[in-house]
Amino acid sequence: MIKLVVIGAGDHSRLNHLSALQRYVRERPGEVVLSALCDLRRDHVESVSRQYGFERSYTDIDEMLAHESPDGCIAITPVSVTKEVTVRLLAEGIPLLIEKPPGANLKEAEAINEQAKRSGIPVMVSMNRRFAPVIAHARTAVAGRRIEQIRATMLRTGRVEPEFFYGTGMHALDAMRHLAGDIGDYTARSREVEGVRWYSVEMEFIGGARGQLDVMPTCGCVSEQYELLGPDYRVQAQFMGDGSGTVNTWADGKAETKVLRTDETREFEENGAYDEAVEFIASIREKRQPYPSPEMVLQSVEICEQILIDATGAPPCYP
Structure with missing residues (x-):
């Protein structure tokens, strides 16, 4: 069986990654064993490990690695330590699924990519919109058709953190790249709405499509919508x-x-986290590079960081 360990037992990890693994183990018995869960909070990690079916729990990564021999690791860490933890685990030769963004800035993302390529260890970045069922269905619907226009809207409520466009808005921009290919050029505008930046980005894709992305972090609802248009068709995908x-x-x-x-x-099923876990586990079993790799998402990191710098005058800041 494939032995997995997970680093991070916070809300995001529990609601998405741990829930996805729990379903996988339940529906595919005998394929995966959840060997260990690691988190800094002892009482918390012990409780969560029992809830989701892990065999053991730890509060220290080094201690966990001294006692476990995992086939893969899912590292759901704060952005500020993503690079440090990734480099540490690559040194152990452990295939990884790391949280997005893959580093606190473009420099760190590039360093992770270079380290992964030098080591030859498979690394996957958690850009789970690439696996969201509605986006997968939309992509299938336009297969063989030319995409002329792609529009995406990300709406949230109460997301006032200055780094939102880099840390979360990246999901929408990366999903657009997944659907329409790499971006050749873009123009971004932003404005403050009661002290919070809302963003609008116009894009030209290398493949010929044009795109529009709107990110509104404080509009009072949670929704994402992706729309593809071309000759004689329109596809609209939305999840709430x-x-x-x-x-x-x-x-x-x-x-x-x-x-x-x-x-x-x-x-976790709607936003692609489950199918993302399926891909990561399959890549371990098949001894291949999972999708997407750090290199595949570098353009998303680069563009989102630059848009944030242009809008605020400062790069992402994760204490």
Whole structure:
């Protein structure tokens, strides 16, 4: 069986990565063993490890590595220590799934990429929108068709942190790259809305498509929408952060609505975290590089960092 360890037992890890692993183990018995969970808070990590089915818990990475021999590690760490933890684990030769953004800035992301390439150890970046069912369905719907226009909107409530566009808005921009390819040029504008920056980015993709991204961190709801348009078709994919996901397709004069949810659908399934875990585990089993690699997401990091610098006069800051 594949032995996995996880670093980080905070809310994001529990709601997404640990929930995804718990479902995987339940539905595919005998494939994966959750060997150990590591978090700085002893009482917390002991409780969470029991809740999600881990065999052991630790509060120190070095202690965990001294006692465990994992086949892979999922590292859900604060952005400020992502590079440090990644380099430490690569030195142990452990395949990794690391949280996005892959570093506190472009320099750190480039360093992680170079270290991964030098070591030859597989590293995957958690850009889970690439695995979101609504986006996967939209991508399939336009297969073989030319994308002329792509639009994305990310809406949130109460996200006032200055780094939001870099740390979370990156998801939407990266999903657009997943759908339409690399970006050739872009123009970004921002404005303050009651002290919080809202962003609008116009893009030209190398493949010929044009794009528009709007990121509004404090508009009072949680939603993401992606729209693809081309000759004789329109595809609109949306999910709301509550398990609901819908894809509307208009093609060749016909309309279709696909509702990608059930009463049991949860956020970690809707946003792609589950299928992301499936890909990471498959890459370990098949001894290959998982998708996406640090190199694949570097352009997303570079553009989001520069947009933030241009808007605020300062790079991302993660204490």
